[in-house]
Amino acid sequence: MKFKQQYAQNQRIERITSNHIVIGIDIAKETQVARAVTYRGIELGRPCSFKNDDVGYLKLLSWVKSLQKEHNKNSVMVGMEPTGHYWLNLAWWLLEQRFEVVTVNPYHVKSNKENRDNSPTKSDLKDALVIADMVKNGYYSPLRLPTGKYQALRVLMSDREFVIKQFISIQNQIHRWLDIWFPEYHRVFKDWSCKTSLVTLRLFPLPSELKILSPEEIYASWKPHMKRRASISFAKVLVEQAQQSIAQNVAPEQVKRSLLFLLDQYERLTTQLGELEQEAISLMKEIPQAKSLLTIPGIGKITIAGILAETGDLSMYRHGQQVLRLAGLHLGEDSSGKHKGQVRITKRGRSGLRKFLYLAVLHLVVNNEEFRSLHHHYTRTKKMKKIHSIIKLCGKLARILVGITRQEQTYNPEKVVTAAIAA
Template identity: 35%
Template sequence: MNSKTKRANNQVNSVMNIQEQREMVEKANRILSEMRSFTWRDLETQGKFSKNEKLSFISDDMLIVGCDIGSETHYVRAIDTRGRELSKKALAFENDAEGFQKARDWAVQLAAANDKKQIVLGLEPTGHYWFCLAAWMISNGISVVQVNPYAVKQTKELEDNSQQKDDRKDPKLIANLVKDGNYGMPYLPEKVYAELRRLSMFREQLMEDRNRHMNRLHREMKIYFPEYKDAFGKIDSAFCIAVLKEAPFPEDILRLGAEGLRDIWHKAKLRGRGYSRAEEIVKYAETSIGLEEGTAAGKEAVRWFAEKITELDEELAEIENKLEGKCGEIPHAENVLEIPGIGGKILAGILAEMGDITRFDDVKEIQKLSGLGLVSCSSGKHKGETRISHRGRKRLRYWLFQAARSAVAHGEEYKWIHAHYTTRAGNPLQKKQSLVVIACKLLRVIYTMLKTGKKYDPEKLLKDIRYPESVQSAAA
């Protein structure tokens, strides 16, 4: 082939490449204009989003992108609905706007090259690192779904018969789970529910800090004043905290005497029966066996912990007020407070973890979300023991259990139910099992009240249970 023929072929190839590039750009622009993201509001509020509907949602013209979430770097791979990989290798991108745009452009180019019209991004929810990515992708036309991390771990050997699990292998495992309909729609709280959840989490963080400071305060006092519990009674009471800030150890108490302690409480403007304990505190200080070395540093530590506990109590009171205000913005939430034992603190915890009630079609979905769903392992003639799954939002499960304990303590109807379950002739339950059953019953009551706006009716609650006279008399 002479040089003229080579030049002519090169010119033809360059023209064809330019035309192909233009066609790809046109396809990409068309995809960008037609892309639409679907959220839980589109798919889960019109009835149950079943496995068949999940499979139907993943259509043949959809590019399936699997994403492994990291704290700073994410990895993605893409497949089609047959499971064939369309990406040559995993793409790494940073957790910022430039990285998100890079991943989106990469996905759009793959979709254009393989005649796909829509894009779905499947991810494994890792901590809080996926929040910003999911919100950004949804706002830019890409549907986001999530897969269970446990399912990813269980299927890691299906890909290559290897136990290896890394950031470059996981994206394809996630994409295959999405292809097979093993995914769910992510839920990020909005408006009042977002504020409620964040305030609830902040309250728990402050409580953890308070407990930590309280435990350290106990340690210091057990070293230098082992009799402090008998002397002060409740260590986090206002009277005790006021003394710990100024005279925490026996030598300080003996120097001040009973009148000095009363002066401390008087300056703090405290009222109550605590003044009568002044002489008793001095007596315990006189006979204390606490260490006398290192008391100067110990005093500083005790004063610091006491100050922090006081500050945290003030902050917690402010957070509680804000939580009650946010609960008041949720329709029919005030009706739930009519249930015996359900106060503002428990209600705020339940609503914060449960989120928008309209996304649930049945109360069993919330029961499963809380980890209170019943499971058993049975096969053939073997009947496994029934227990709760413990999978889901553990804080929701915690608040429902606390609601059950409080309801049994303060509501006569729940005392009767608890007595019935624990003393019935056939299959009596243990006390904790009974509380779990009552927690599920409370969940059904709360769900109905929030969904329909009905008032609390204890008589209706008891209609589905028959109480023998012996049980009623025992409960009374």
């Protein structure tokens, strides 16, 4: 059965009954504001402003309990914007108090702020009421905070992403250094990050230092640092390129120190990246879902770790379409009357999950026979553009991931091709 978003919307509305108090909270770093409405949108009580600390949380709890008692309501649903990281502690605390917590899209809050007063004004008090109205109308998403090993995996993959950004930045700075101070270096070493190149850059990075050395001296200098080193012919080419270099010999000591600093950072980040990936792989061994997901040929362990870090427990999802919407890979178009807009992915979701799903499909198209066959079918038989085929296969992968975890099965290649081509 195909997943229909309208059915999910109806179910979210039906969950809110006449026994509910719907609370909207405008999140801030220090002072937050809460307002309450009934399932019909009638505001209850006065707004509650509270600090983002334990005293403020107890004030919020007391306010909610008093509203429940006054209006004889036994159920509470709390909605909030996932603003930065300020909402996380409050969300965890509310869950501990047995409240149902949901989130609303900040873009939707901005779009709905004129519903009550037909005014573009914005304030914390107004936003809290807008959020409450959105929740009672079903414009919310269930809160899926990762717990246990999924939370640990999410922290590891977040740290990995941070290290990778720094790693790329350092690589670019080393490229810049070489382009300025030794532009001919790439003619000798196609890959500056190989072992011999890194040793060379530490021993004599500047052309002015290489000019006065013989190939034999360079070759001998490599020996204490490497068991397997480049041949003496490499040393000859290195000297020749240094003699022909157009680089200027300006402030050599400062320039060398700059490179050594970059190389130290590069090696440190390389070590950190390896440690994080190894820890993530070790942690995945303790997650039962990971073993089943790794039976899919063509997906690496780090890719699966990235997907699980973003989605949490995949068995909580009823359909792969929910994973696509979480990633912002669901389709949308802008059409009106005779105008037919282009169908594009919305990108309204987690960019990290979107990246890992996209990269996973790229690898599957190359390394997985079934996905390669489907990609060929979509591009050759159905005449789809390659990028459209990749996005379609992202949906296929999402359904496979959810199906494997919910049914506690392993990857079945026959189901992949047969069901997709028949459709």
